[in-house]
Amino acid sequence: MIDKLVAKIQKTNAPIVVGLDPMLAYVPEQIKEAAYREHGETLKGAAEAIWEFNRRIVDAVADLVPAVKPQIAMYEQFGIEGLMAFQKTVSYCKSKDLVVIGDVKRGDIGSTSAAYAAGHLGHVEVGGNVYAPFDEDFITVNPYLGTDGIKPFTDICKKEDKGLFILVKTSNPSSGEFQDRLVDGRPLYELVADMVNQWGADLTGSCGYSAVGAVVGATYPEIGKVLRKVMPKSYILVPGYGAQGGKGADLVHYFNEDGLGAIVNSSRGIIAAYKQEAYASFGAEHFEEASRQAVLDMTADIDGALKSAK
Numbered sequence: 001m002i003d004k005l006v007a008k009i010q011k012t013n014a015p016i017v018v019g020l021d022p023m024l025a026y027v028p029e030q031i032k033e034a035a036y037r038e039h040g041e042t043l044k045g046a047a048e049a050i051w052e053f054n055r056r057i058v059d060a061v062a063d064l065v066p067a068v069k070p071q072i073a074m075y076e077q078f079g080i081e082g083l084m085a086f087q088k089t090v091s092y093c094k095s096k097d098l099v100v101i102g103d104v105k106r107g108d109i110g111s112t113s114a115a116y117a118a119g120h121l122g123h124v125e126v127g128g129n130v131y132a133p134f135d136e137d138f139i140t141v142n143p144y145l146g147t148d149g150i151k152p153f154t155d156i157c158k159k160e161d162k163g164l165f166i167l168v169k170t171s172n173p174s175s176g177e178f179q180d181r182l183v184d185g186r187p188l189y190e191l192v193a194d195m196v197n198q199w200g201a202d203l204t205g206s207c208g209y210s211a212v213g214a215v216v217g218a219t220y221p222e223i224g225k226v227l228r229k230v231m232p233k234s235y236i237l238v239p240g241y242g243a244q245g246g247k248g249a250d251l252v253h254y255f256n257e258d259g260l261g262a263i264v265n266s267s268r269g270i271i272a273a274y275k276q277e278a279y280a281s282f283g284a285e286h287f288e289e290a291s292r293q294a295v296l297d298m299t300a301d302i303d304g305a306l307k308s309a310k
């Protein structure tokens with residue numbers, strides 16, 4: 001799957017992930033009203049509204065980007081109905097040939113990680129039947145439990161040609177409380193990055209990158225520069241662009257000399273673009289066109305930054 005991701009990034013010339021984080025507050029009134037008319041102001045009504053919102057955004061941007069990243073929390077908040085909308089979103093995006101990165105941040109003791117890995121990346125057997133319940137292409141994983149918590153995920157990646165993005169340095173303001181602590185004189189995020197190299201060593205695709213990538217926030221560009229060098233073969237998923245303050249100019253050192261190696265996520269900045277002043281002229285009626293324009297602008301911002309850094 002890492003080969004498909006890299007090929008799609010090269011084809012679209014857009015190292016960009018559209019984050020599908022559909023808070024109800026971003027869903028235009030006309031979509032919510034239609035869903036509530038049919039299903040009432042219920043969890044099913046909310047789930048239908050976010051699904052329709054996603055579908056229209058995906059249709060508007062699918063030719064521009066290689067990948068999407070549905071954030072499972074935004075769906076889970078609506079219970080089972082929300083999870084059904086998550087599953088429907090994953091499968092719709094795959095039908096549009098988008099690479100799907102499930103932002104699920106799983107990781108537990110080995111036996112429990114194995115169940116997470118089967119449910120999100122692999123298969124489960126029920127009697128004589130075999131199911132792929134969520135079937136994302138990549139998922140995000142929390143490394144806090146160490147190697148036996150990661151191995152079930154890497155095993156499934158090998159078997160099913162899937163991939164991971166492991167949290168190394170997150171974009172949030174408190175990420176340094178643990179992640180920047182010095183251990184044997186080195187910040188913890190560097191030790192985790194060393195482990196990412198080890199975990200991904202025998203999962204290198206023909207593109208030269210490993211199926212085991214890393215999450216490194218856009219909000220810490222100096223650390224991004226260091227981590228790029230520590231993990232030369234890992235793709236870096238970079239959240240924190242846009243709504244959290246990251247800009248193209250901050251991100252040039254997250255990329256390798258080959259112009260590859262990083263893929264930048266923006267969620268609110270794209271899906272709720274119509275609420276921003278810059279895109280207000282589209283109005284709520286044409287929210288998906290505002291999202292399309294926001295993708296084009298983000299692509300130009302990152303491309304411009306990479307070209308002027310050469």
Ligand SMILES: O=c1ccn([C@@H]2O[C@H](COP(=O)(O)O)[C@@H](O)[C@H]2O)c(=O)[nH]1
Pocket residue numbers: 019021071103169170171172215216217239240241242243244265266267268269
């Ligand atoms: O370090 C991290 C890891 C994950 N995220 C997730 O990415 C998106 C960011 O959303 P924006 O609206 O573009 O800020 C969201 O799903 C986070 O859970 C992150 O931000 N930082």
